Amino acid sequence: MERYQFLTPALKRRKSSLILIVTILCVLAGGANAQEPGTLSSPLDTKTRERIFEIVWSRVNERYFDPTFGGIDWNLMRRRYQPKTIEAKTDAEFYALLNQMLSELRQSHFGVAAPDAIAPEIPTSEKPATSRPTPDNAPASDSGEGDRNGTAGITVQMVENQPTITHIVAGGAGEAAQLRSGFVITAVNEKSVTSILEGLKKRANDERTLPTYVRLIFDNLLSGPVGSSVTIEVRDSADKMQKVTLARRKNPGVITRFAALPPFPVLVEKRRLPGNIGYIGFNIFLIPILDPVRAAIREMRDADGMIIDLRGNPGGIGAIAPAIAAQFLSEETNLGVMKMRNGEIRFPVFPVEKPFGRPLVILTDEGSVSTSEILAASMQEMGRATIIGSRSAGMALPSQVENLPGGGKLQYAFADFRTRKGMLIEGQGVTPNVPVTLTRAALLSGADPILQTALNYLKTKNLQQAKKRSVAAPQPKTQKVSQP
């Protein structure tokens, strides 16, 4: 296996928390949080609060793609929330009220992140790593004190209605503590999972998106400064309780900064799987992934099938979806259109000279968000890719993130997105062609059921195609052989 950088699916997924700043804030504001209200670093004065409120309200008022605001009286929202936000007793309450106002729109991609919910500045680099660092041998933290780039080295997802470890990072803190996939988390830092989930349910307000938020909140709870620790309680394979303290290790990857988003490590993985199947995974849609992904596709052009792993991928720059699609399509097309209040933008695909023509599988789960969903839905709709895994998040509104006075950030959707045939992803997600439900038993056995299903699917598909080819191929002429 060759990697541009060290990456495992677990790590890919975990880092989503760094970009989903607003989501995390919303969730944290719901009470499932290690950050207590009132601990924000610099209190906001009344004028700053007024300015922030004005920006937040006005951006939605002027730029929200739906001029009817989905039936919400946005002017009424101003009258209702403006006095409350100014009178809020703490800044935490102030930000929570802003998020409450935005949640009235009942759409994804709206939120305000308080300054203390945002990762600190980390020096950036756009050059992809050429070596293969591991959590242990990765370059020393380049962010210094306050680094939130530490990872516990585990991924947690809802499995059989329980927060369950679904992946252990090789060389990570979880592996060192002998944790295994299939272990059920029962508490984090003495806080019971039951109370965490209760807070989350109130906030998520939608059963369908709950798994996405569970994943995000655990990502966040398990992240922190490199060297800091987090204590978790787990139910192991024998259903015995264990209490484990994990010292967070550096999350590898090239730290990249884009616009007003927090810095985060960009990771790309490629490998050739059994059956001559190419596998490419990347943790976000940002410019630095493009060249490694293109190179990986070129390099594995002779593969009998390709798997693009978008599990846990939170999206990024929307225009990268067509660029990836271009590697697999032979004709100019577009993935869909985002409509704004005063115009629309298509996602045109300009095919590369020699696109990959063999079967393509895209893996999704509840952590596949936004641009991931745009790519998966469009390729599925065109019949070019088979989606395997679980339903994606259904959060696919093109948005912008702006810096706010006081150090916070505002995210707002300025467009909606529909596929070429008009499918709306927002609130619905991408339904896999081949759904795979994770089970604790399968995880305890060490399997990656989704990846395994994809491999089996491609194997069957290739066999079917080979059979078709052999049937369609002209039979060789029978040579007459003279009888002796």
Next chain:
Amino acid sequence: MIYRLNLSARLSLSACLLSAFLLSQQTTPAIAQAPAVTPPVAKPAAPRIYAPLPAGMTAEKILDRAFAASGGQESLAKTKTTYQKGNISVGAQGIKGVFEVYIKRPNKFYTAQTFEGIGKTEVAYDGKIAWSKDPINGVRTMKDKEKAQLQRQMDNDANRGGDWRKSYSKIEALGIRKVEGKDAYAIRLTPTNGKPLVQYFDTQTNLMVRMDMISESPQGTLPIESYFSDYRTVDGMKIPFQMRQKVAATELLTTVTEIKNNLPVTDAKFAKPE
């Protein structure tokens, strides 16, 4: 016409800025609770109310005055090449970058912007081929309306002086409208191939202060409002050193830091890369 000459760099920059804008749109979720409401299809801007023009004032006169105010034919004829560079920032998103523009008259231009986190986006026209190169789509030949728009921008350059008929089948004065608090003449120009644009000229200085256009590209059509300010005289020509553009939900600010005319520029600068 010289008002176009002065703006040609900005116009070509618009195409590049549009690419940058498209590249900068990010999708990161906050909270999803309900399906989105289908927005209405974008409609043309609502009719605006214009004050009437002074008696005897025509679109042709306004354009002639703008041409003269910007430096006139004499200054234009002396300018064979133009190089500009400066800074760009994208709204409150924190995206910052730099740009450079090369123009070689009569019909070549090259524009490049480099943004942190995005990389370099180039748009150029060598007199025959219009092309772009960006980190996402690589090298691409621009065709049809997209190409026509770029050609028009260059053709509108002062090579043609006041001969607007080369590119526009119709011009009409719409009246007077406030732009940034000042009265401006509004002129609608309808291209022979493309969507109309509206230019606004300060009634006192006769310099262009605003332009509304519809950008046409494979991404679709997108309205762009551009505001020009901080005019300075360079080699006898009035050049706006600042341009603010509203593109969809984004505002871009372009500031010129350097202009040099008549530098030697080879044709290779404008040629489409292999």
